[in-house]
Amino acid sequence: MSDALDRYIQTGEGISVEFKRCGSQPGQDTFETICSFANRQGGSILLGVRDDGTVEGVPETSAISIERNISNVTSNPNLFNVSPLVEFERLHDSEGGLVIRVWVPMGPSLYTFKGVVYDRVADADVRVKSDAQITSMMARKQGYYSERTVYSWVTEDDLEMDLLGAVRDALRANDADHPWLSLSDGELLRAARLYGRDQLTGERGFNLAAVALLGKEDTILDVMPLYRTDAVLRRVETDRYDDRLVCRSNLVRAYDELVGFCEKWLPDSFVLDGGQRKSARDVIVRELVCNCLIHREFVSPHIARITIDREGIRTSNASRALFAGPVTLESLDPTPKNPIIANFFTQMGRSEELGSGTRSLYRFSRLCTGRDPVLEDGDQFTAFVPVPPVMASAAGNEGDHDVTASVGESGAVGGPKGNRTRAEVENVVDDLLSRSSSFAATDVSERVAAVSGRTVRRYLADMVKEGKLASDPRGRSTTYRAGNSADGLSGDC
Template sequence: PPLIGLRIWVPMGPMVFRFRGTVYDRAADADIRVKSDAQINALYLRKQNYYTERRVYPWVTEQDLRLDLIPRVKSMILVNRMNHPWLSLEVDELFRSSRLYSRDPETGKEGFTVAAIMLFGKDDLILDVSPAYRTDAVLRRESVDRYDDRLVVKTNLLEAYDLLVGFCEKWLPDSFALEGMQRVSARDVIVRELVSNALIHRKFISPYIAKLVIDEEGIRTKNASRSLYSGPLTPDNLDPTPKNPIIANFFSQIGRAEELGSGTRNIFKYSRLYSGQDPELEDGDFFKAFVPVPGASGRPRNAAGYESGTESVVMAMLAERDSVTASEVARFTNASARTVRRRLGAMVEKGVLVTTAGGRSTSYRLP
């Protein structure tokens, strides 16, 4: 009798599932076997419901915080909402109301949280709590092997935002853009969304240093993330998951962020106004973003000179040879061979390619 396959669909969620003792992780629509203890621990960490921003440090006092930033915060709130309840609160009440001073759900102890430390902490305190926290902003245009300008930001999130936005505004062109009949600065919106995301939706306990790179093609960001979904993001498949809801809410109250999910939609909308091209966003253990600048080809290239998209790599390779295989294409992309085979299959369905063999040795050529 013919073999009958059984396909089981497992919805995304906080649980870790095993099949015959093997742990699987989801990467876009592919299932990846997780073998090492480090990978399994990282998977549990990503799926746990506990937000590390809520962790309480009872030994931290107001003297460890930058209370001089409070008047500035209230001024920013006043611009957006004149009757905001935080405006009439004393400092200690403001910290409690914004959940920056809270009770640890695991230990029951009260104190300032990681969120408070990252938003208002003095630099030495931040270094003690999150030793790897920093954002490395680099300009690479003339000296692509090293850098033309660099800014390493290790201060609190409020001031880090200003420093990183200033770096981007210094080196990114502010081209003319119209939204309806009104001139807008698409660059400023894009920079605000990318910087806000890199600061407030990151995993502060990760040893990975967040990066912001400006080159001839555009602006790129990469930071450690905590997401149930792994794969490319578009406005159509957007299912936002809060990484640090307390910090995100604080940024929203002071006008530096909007509702969850609006950032992705804004990046797509204003990227098209800015350069006429779509951005590239990908979430998972790392959140990666690329937004083209006006006049650039719009897509990053790999060491072989091919654009990074699978279809672009395939078409460039077929301009030089008669056929390609999935493994050959995968060497010039960031995708696995399995993912590449799926994308090649989609190109076959569209009539862009035809196959010349079967199985894992399948090769692809132009019709």
């Protein structure tokens, strides 16, 4: 068996490999696969191989007629609306059996066979019927970034120009000598490529990236009528939701709003990363929110979603990926979705170089739970990061109590007494120790209002006995500091 044929057999059927039995002529399903490969990322059809990988072969005397038949059918305008490109290669197994490889590259058009659009999903050819699916396919094929589309009627009055003050603060915090800091508002927008010339029309003006990043809600509605991010908490009311945020703000505002929503419902946790204490929750939330906002396809009708449930946090957003499938550290080959928007967030310090977010998600998910996140790209990018143990414990407790408890901006947790565990008190203690060398019991009680002051003191006394804390009585008050085994406390997620 040739090395090439052996590799295909060992790989098996998938998004870019299909096995087909073939007699003297190919069947109709061969042309459905040709159509789906041309619409997706391309692929190879092996004629003469069964679904289980057994080489059956095709008759040597029929090889020319098979290849000619495929060429004639794909060139027939009554069967294919646009002729897809196909190439042939003849391979032989160890016993001399002939296999014809039909290679189909991804094409620039939307291809139909007998009036039907086919797409490749895993190892199947799927009929595409909905307008939303077809829109996603067209967006995927565009070499032109939709964020660059210019809207000549958009002026500075259509943008939240006062947000540039907050943008400059973020730039300064990230780089005190950032070159954009010395620019006027108009110069900054041009330096960020939010104002320019449309490559297709030649018009000059503000582009979709400018509207997405800084637009007022009415302007966003005019340019992207289906734009929104739907964030929900779904732990008790699994059929509906326990809390919800429908975010239609521009990306600069949406980032803070969505991060705040997620942090409200995911208790903070710290891990040791390279000897430094870091908040796993903050890293995971910011990476997921950032990806959901800046790497989405804005012209798609699919609504971006963030869901927090008992198992973890999930996101999904429309994407324009050239290749579909799982995203792992081994297969990571990041391609920019919206380079102008991504660069703006990078300059503000909200995101890093392409691909670093995926690596951070893997690292902190492993540090916190010992499990990998699940990431998959395609017409939609989906992500799942599991809930760390403390978060899972808190989520389980909510099923027996009123879930209207919420976290305010100060970090205090409100709700019925007794619906928080010691684990949550430890979580607050861990946070306090990361900010100061000591704290008082009242500092904990203020942030965990759902637990009585007496219960907080009992938990703290237990932690002193266990060596996790040390106490320093001072008159009527007692302060607490890290004990001999504090590393065990701060390392828990």
